[in-house]
Amino acid sequence: MDISELYRLAERGRSRRKPFRIRCCMAAGCQSSGAIAVKQVLADALSAAGLNDKVELCSVGCLRFCGHGPMIATDPDEALYERVTPENACSILGALNGESSMAPRCDGNQPFFADQLPIVLENSGQIDPSRIEDYIAVGGYESLYQVLYDLTPAETVAAITQSGLRGRGGGGYPTGLKWSTVAKMSGDQKYVICNADEGDPGAFMDRSVLESDPHRVLEGMAISGYAIGASHGFIYVRAEYPLAIQRLQKAIQQAKRYGLLGSQIFDAGFDFKIDIRIGAGAFVCGEETALIHSIEGRRGNPRPRPPYPAESGLWGCPTLINNVETFANITPIIRNGPDWFRNIGTAGSAGTKVFALTGKVQNTGLIEVPMGTTLRRIVEAMGGGVTEGRVKAVQTGGPSGGCIPAQFFDTPVDYESLQKLGTIMGSGGMIVMDDNTSMVEIAQFYMEFCREESCGKCVPCRAGTVQLHELLSKIVNHQATVVDLEHLEALCQMVQEMSLCGLGQSAPNPVLSTLRYFRDEYLARLKPSMLEEVGHHVR
Amino acid sequence: MSVNTLKIDGQDIAVEEGATILQAAREAKIPIPTLCYLEGVSPAAACRMCLVEVKGSPKLLPACHTAALEGMEVSTNTPKLQSFRRMNMELLFAEGNHVCAVCVANGNCELQDLAIRVGMDHSRFAYRFPDRKVDMSHPQFGIDHNRCILCTRCVRVCDEIEGAHVWDVAQRGEHCFIVSGMNQPWGKVDACTSCGKCVDACPTGAIFRKGSTIGEKERDREKLSFLVTAREKQQWTR
Numbered sequence: 001m002d003i004s005e006l007y008r009l010a011e012r013g014r015s016r017r018k019p020f021r022i023r024c025c026m027a028a029g030c031q032s033s034g035a036i037a038v039k040q041v042l043a044d045a046l047s048a049a050g051l052n053d054k055v056e057l058c059s060v061g062c063l064r065f066c067g068h069g070p071m072i073a074t075d076p077d078e079a080l081y082e083r084v085t086p087e088n089a090c091s092i093l094g095a096l097n098g099e100s101s102m103a104p105r106c107d108g109n110q111p112f113f114a115d116q117l118p119i120v121l122e123n124s125g126q127i128d129p130s131r132i133e134d135y136i137a138v139g140g141y142e143s144l145y146q147v148l149y150d151l152t153p154a155e156t157v158a159a160i161t162q163s164g165l166r167g168r169g170g171g172g173y174p175t176g177l178k179w180s181t182v183a184k185m186s187g188d189q190k191y192v193i194c195n196a197d198e199g200d201p202g203a204f205m206d207r208s209v210l211e212s213d214p215h216r217v218l219e220g221m222a223i224s225g226y227a228i229g230a231s232h233g234f235i236y237v238r239a240e241y242p243l244a245i246q247r248l249q250k251a252i253q254q255a256k257r258y259g260l261l262g263s264q265i266f267d268a269g270f271d272f273k274i275d276i277r278i279g280a281g282a283f284v285c286g287e288e289t290a291l292i293h294s295i296e297g298r299r300g301n302p303r304p305r306p307p308y309p310a311e312s313g314l315w316g317c318p319t320l321i322n323n324v325e326t327f328a329n330i331t332p333i334i335r336n337g338p339d340w341f342r343n344i345g346t347a348g349s350a351g352t353k354v355f356a357l358t359g360k361v362q363n364t365g366l367i368e369v370p371m372g373t374t375l376r377r378i379v380e381a382m383g384g385g386v387t388e389g390r391v392k393a394v395q396t397g398g399p400s401g402g403c404i405p406a407q408f409f410d411t412p413v414d415y416e417s418l419q420k421l422g423t424i425m426g427s428g429g430m431i432v433m434d435d436n437t438s439m440v441e442i443a444q445f446y447m448e449f450c451r452e453e454s455c456g457k458c459v460p461c462r463a464g465t466v467q468l469h470e471l472l473s474k475i476v477n478h479q480a481t482v483v484d485l486e487h488l489e490a491l492c493q494m495v496q497e498m499s500l501c502g503l504g505q506s507a508p509n510p511v512l513s514t515l516r517y518f519r520d521e522y523l524a525r526l527k528p529s530m531l532e533e534v535g536h537h538v539r
Numbered sequence: 540m541s542v543n544t545l546k547i548d549g550q551d552i553a554v555e556e557g558a559t560i561l562q563a564a565r566e567a568k569i570p571i572p573t574l575c576y577l578e579g580v581s582p583a584a585a586c587r588m589c590l591v592e593v594k595g596s597p598k599l600l601p602a603c604h605t606a607a608l609e610g611m612e613v614s615t616n617t618p619k620l621q622s623f624r625r626m627n628m629e630l631l632f633a634e635g636n637h638v639c640a641v642c643v644a645n646g647n648c649e650l651q652d653l654a655i656r657v658g659m660d661h662s663r664f665a666y667r668f669p670d671r672k673v674d675m676s677h678p679q680f681g682i683d684h685n686r687c688i689l690c691t692r693c694v695r696v697c698d699e700i701e702g703a704h705v706w707d708v709a710q711r712g713e714h715c716f717i718v719s720g721m722n723q724p725w726g727k728v729d730a731c732t733s734c735g736k737c738v739d740a741c742p743t744g745a746i747f748r749k750g751s752t753i754g755e756k757e758r759d760r761e762k763l764s765f766l767v768t769a770r771e772k773q774q775w776t777r
Contacts, residue, residue, distance in 0.1 A: 282711065284711075299707075299708065301708075303584070304584040304601055304604045451712060451713065452712060453711075453712070454711065454712035454713070455711050455712065456689065456708070456710070456711045456712045456713070456714070456715035457583070457585045457708075458584075458585045458586070458587055459585070459586055459587055459627055459630055459631055459634075459688075460587055460627060460630065462634075462689070462712055462713060462715065463630035463631065463633065463634040463713070464630055465712075466634070466667070466712075466713050467630065467633065467664045467665070470664075470665060487663050487664070490622075490626065491626065491664075494622075494623050494626045494627070497598070497599055497623065498587045498590060498599060498623055498627065499587070500584060500585065500587065
């Protein structure tokens with residue numbers, strides 16, 4: 001493969017386009033609400049009407065409005081249909097000719113769509129994730145070529161540093177700094193790992209990226225491999241994402257066939273291969289040292305850091321671990337330049353963030369917004385507010401994060417502001433809660449999750465989460481005393497500071513954050529005989 | 540070989556490059572409590588009893604796994620650490636079924652000693668009373684999971700010193716237990732050489748010699764360091 005061949009492929013892909021296009025979302029969300037049957041009906045109808053040379057029916061990735069699936073989009077009129085059924089699907093064909101359609105139209109100009117700034121999701125819903133030709137037609141793998149021929153590895157790292165990109169897995173560690181640390185490590189063998197072990201309840205950003213645009217992640221990984229001097233990458237993806245795994249496998253196969261992965265990529269003296277490793281259902285394997293143990297074929301237990309994986313990672317070699325969304329940002333940064341990226345978002349948090357908006361919100365789905373967008377904009381304008389009652393809070397960061405009460409909804413979403421509010425950006429799960437939601441029960445739910453997912457290696461996490469969960473259950477059941485509440489708070493602090501890895505260290509966060517903003521709810525749930533003692537008036 | 544000087548609890552200490560904070564402290568006779576740490580095998584940093592405060596580090600660091608660096612200022616026994624360690628012991632006692640009065644290790648138990656040392660006289664947390672098994676299938680030894688604190692010393696000693704890898708950890712979280720062979724009864728595991736190193740390594744009465752009763756457990760802990768020294772330095776110290 002050389003660049004002229006890549007351009008030729010891209011040109012061929014573009015010239016093949018037919019006047020009309022029907023894009024059917026084939027991501028996991030829409031498939032589970034019946035998208036396969038809908039597409040089959042459309043395919044049959046097109047053949048029957050003899051329209052196959054005019055209308056292209058294609059499978060695309062996520063069209064974002066996951067709660068209203070199956071979703072279908074048409075071109076060139078850019079109409080969007082929601083909740084399409086096999087019965088009303090055929091009317092979409094008529095709508096291409098200007099007739100009215102039976103399938104419910106979805107307003108593509110509502111804030112849910114209009115306020116999005118797709119960078120990571122730019123191809124999501126536009127291209128067929130199972131066809132590398134589609135990705136090449138929109139400029140795919142050109143950034144990899146550009147990096148290999150126009151930039152030195154050091155310049156590539158510098159570009160990422162300059163872009164201000166920070167790790168999208170949750171911690172927000174500067175990506176450029178991580179790359180340059182691994183790049184500066186000596187040793188012939190280095191590895192790149194893509195962490196696709198997305199495990200937070202309610203989070204599906206990484207799954208959607210992998211299902212909708214797998215090649216973007218592969219290209220980002222190859223660029224990082226060139227930058228840090230690695231020739232081998234692994235994608236660690238959880239077994240619960242069969243569709244993502246299948247599309248990744250296909251994507252890797254196609255890229256290899258075209259010589260875009262493997263030996264001598266673009267004849268530039270650069271080799272890079274990618275293998276998939278599938279998780280076995282442990283949340284803790286999202287922690288980088290546990291993930292590395294798991295790839296090595298060992299029990300997925302974390303180990304103390306330092307040494308960090310950048311120094312001693314996979315099989316003791318310097319290893320770069322980034323999250324799916326981080327890798328998905330690399331290609332646009334190379335293509336448009338680091339300054340373009342830096343100007344999006346806020347001064348401290350550049351770029352966009354993909355959120356999975358779920359919970360008691362009207363519009364459930366996937367959104368990508370510039371950093372610094374306020375929570376109010378996200379929840380009330382884009383999300384359309386709650387289904388009934390009033391918005392009470394938003395939970396971010398999953399079991400490691402916390403709740404943000406409605407009075408702080410004017411806070412811009414970036415790493416620092418969220419931290420100040422006692423939560424974290426996390427990987428992007430955003431769960432909206434209405435005023436019927438009990439915050440104590442939310443804390444109990446997350447603690448139960450951590451209790452189940454603790455690996456059991458260190459005492460504070462293994463035994464501490466059990467006791468925290470028991471104490472929370474006691475409160476939920478109106479059995480707890482003021483002393484129990486004191487023990488709860490003391491134990492939270494201890495588990496936070498003494499645990500070995502991030503799972504235990506952050507497990508108390510949902511409790512601490514709900515205690516901070518909704519302490520009244522805890523007090524109201526104490527043993528009835530206690531209420532007077534704490535001066536709480538039963539309403 | 541270079542030497543690092545650091546301060547532990549206000550005391551100036553010089554140690555060889557590569558030594559851990561724990562080694563430095565022990566050389567200076569500063570006691571740091573440990574439970575999963577066992578000299579001669581790799582550190583697990585799992586029990587969290589040896590956590591110390593290091594000036595400039597926002598996090599508590601495990602002394603058994605953290606290198607003693609030039610200029611470090613370490614505090615090993617602050618009020619916060621004391622309170623955390625005590626709570627950690629309470630969690631351990633509440634988690635298993637630790638009944639000293641009927642235990643073979645009574646009076647010779649590191650868990651018991653440590654509980655006394657950190658001033659743990661009762662547990663604030665509810666006892667879990669888990670339903671755990673006792674495996675007496677081995678001709679010479681027994682394992683009582685009720686007394687196990689999952690320090691994994693047996694796992695490491697069997698793997699790293701004996702090279703048999705009879706033991707490992709099965710399940711996760713509160714359901715973890717020390718598993719023999721392919722989850723077989725200990726007596727059925729062909730890999731076991733009956734060397735007894737796990738008995739010597741076990742800090743509690745979880746792994747014991749058959750025929751010993753309350754308070755009779757003895758360990759030949761020196762044997763482990765003797766073997767490691769002999770193997771690594773070719774010095775036969777006994």
